[in-house]
Amino acid sequence: MDVDLLVKNVIWKDKKAFLLVNQGTVVDLTFSLPRVNCKKEIDASGLVLLPSLIDAHVHLRDPGFEYKEDICSGLLAAVGGGFGLVMAMANTKPVNDQASVCEYMLEKAKTYYPLGPVLAPIGALTKDLAGQEMAALGELAQAGCVAFSNDGLPVLDTELFRRCVEYASDLGKVVIDHCEDPFLAKDGLVNEGKLSSFLGLKGIPSVAESLQVARDILLAGYLDIPIHLAHISCRESVELIYFAKKKGIQITAETCPHYLWLTQDECAHYNTLAKVNPPLRTKDDTLALFQALREGIIDILVTDHAPHAEFEKNVPFGEAPNGISGLDTALSLSLKLLTKDFTWSDLVCLWGKRPAQIFNLAFSELAPGDNANFILVDPDYPWKVTKKTMLSKGKNNPWIGTTLEGKVMYHFLQGELVYSCR
Template sequence: MSKILIRGAKVLGGEPQDVLIDGSTIAEVGTGLSAEGAEVVEAAGKVLLPGLVDLHTHLREPGREDSETVLTGTRAAASGGYTAVFAMANTFPVADTAGVVEQVYRLGREHGYCDVQPIGAVTVGLEGRKLAELGAMHESAAGVTVFSDDGKCVDDAVIMRRALEYVKAFGGVVAQHAQEPRLTEGAQMNEGVVSAELGLGGWPAVAEESIIARDVLLAEHVGSRVHICHLSTAGSVEIVRWAKSRGIDVTAEVTPHHLLLTDELVRSYNPVYKVNPPLRTERDVLALREALADGTIDIVATDHAPHPHEDKDCEWAAAAMGMVGLETALSVVQETMVETGLLDWAGVASRMSFKPALIGQAEGHGRPVSAGEPANLTLVDTEYRGSVDPAGFASRSHNTPYEGRELPGRVTHTWLRGRATLVDGKLT
């Protein structure tokens, strides 16, 4: 592999520096660097971040290749500045055995646009009745450390306790989709003023908050780690804040769309805004932003949920829940957190690279931009502003809520272990 000299980039938004990549490693960081024969990337005015890490991605393969594949999903990830993603288990067949997680892991390695770490199911078939082969998945070539039935809640307290006890033995974590099923039967959107006016079934905040409260207490009792997926309400923030004050080993994520969009958009009846958990109120959005800024919420995760056209271009009640997010996540975070003054770029790196890599134990990712570290890097033109056009997405699906919306920032380059996967905004 050749040498690459990134010249004049603002590392983590700080003072301009040069970064020399030699092979798969960062060789030197400083000013006035030179290297004979190196490819030079002029990066003046741009921000250089460690490669982004997404702890919550749906790649759909195996089984729903009509909506996404490991190849198209990882190309989308590279386009969005990601060098590692964690693939959720709700595939067909479900990733509840060593064989399935190894298949997903191998596909990621073969395609090479970013590293793919499979997430194993907590229960067999995501049915919530019997623990899956957690130990076998952990001991497999995929080395699974994160387990989730995302899309479904592990609502049985005994099963959840057993899962927490099991993963504790090898330092794993259970990532919970917090949704009390009895409280959300027939739910179509956030329960509140808008749902009442539209006559749509409501998804109440307490359905999320009650599960989080139960699970942090279980984690405290067992002495294990629990991670809260796509936290979406102000009440959930307060429960996690309380749990952390008690020393409970809990982490939480928020999606970009829950940082920006509200349930008022559902008035259009456009199914692109149908997502689980649903878009909440402006009060919730502001609470989520503050919690991400103060560290109560640890990370941003996309919950990238691709669907084919026919599953979203239909009446609201019949539409699938979910939005694609890998290619727009950093722009949304820039708009909601950086341009509002809630985070600087070092804070973005913490919440979109360092911490998710730590939670998921993504080896070689979420590392400092310094000599001797793996060259997993993302270069961002933060001055760019442009309208979102899903026709240009690398993802196989285009169910984005941002079509036609102007967002700031554009990833221009992504490097995975020193190899460019994105150059001047184009996939290699």
């Protein structure tokens, strides 16, 4: 048999395996050395094979804020981080609330990365994200939006939100809700608690999130329509989602690596790199989130990649914008989740299989005939997070200066090498 590519000695499901690729698709993935003639061969000893992953929540800042990030740099960070598809939020300038903006994004991504990573735009739920009028959801869906969200600016008017959710469901699209009561969270800068009191900063209470989580759960149950909850950060929300799932309500939820590995203490000394919305919470909240991920209460991991320019974060805490630039470090950080009860395939579920199910996206699991979209990960590779090693334009990452273990060594999309660490 003739094939384009043989990846040999790779680790797949804890065993040594061989991946055969021809014309951009997987021919076979076997545990014994196949007899083939290959144009190219890679010895991947010690590297773990994973399908190319999905990040269902990023901000690429393009159009409008290209100084923070653009589609080109954002997709580069995605591909280096192991992601073959990213879902980009609508808070660009202009807002992605019309087909022309959506088409611009898709066009630019295709031009720079014809093989992928794929940019999957999320359309604005309301016009200009203003929370006043429903956006042209049909037009946006037709143009290529895969979901809708008012991320960053939660819809205050529950009646309008309900109608948006109903309308989106006709189009077969899920609404992603940023759960935050804007009154309770107003002017807040960090989690409300001992630290906010000590630092003299206005707090954001966890109930500002869980209250809206409860609203969305009740609404999803009443309408019998799915709603996806963005960046869950606290225990009370987890408890409500557990209740919802037990009742069979169509609720799905995501959290981010920073809510698992960091607490509000990161903001002591007014560290603006740890300023993010929802805010980093307490140790107890991180424990609840860990458990929720292991038990499937929280469905997926996302980065909420929110790049900013350096000068924007180099200001007093209260003036700094919210957000962490997360595409570069997300996979390395989530490797820390692995235990004997939480395997590589659980990880692939969180970062690929589940988001593909929720948002109805194509996802290659490397079965014969699937697109050859895969990454080769060195799980022990130590690398220092620096401005140079980060591929995103946004260097606002609280792990900067630290050493993480595990990195994507190669990323193939449609059988072609699109990223190599070495």
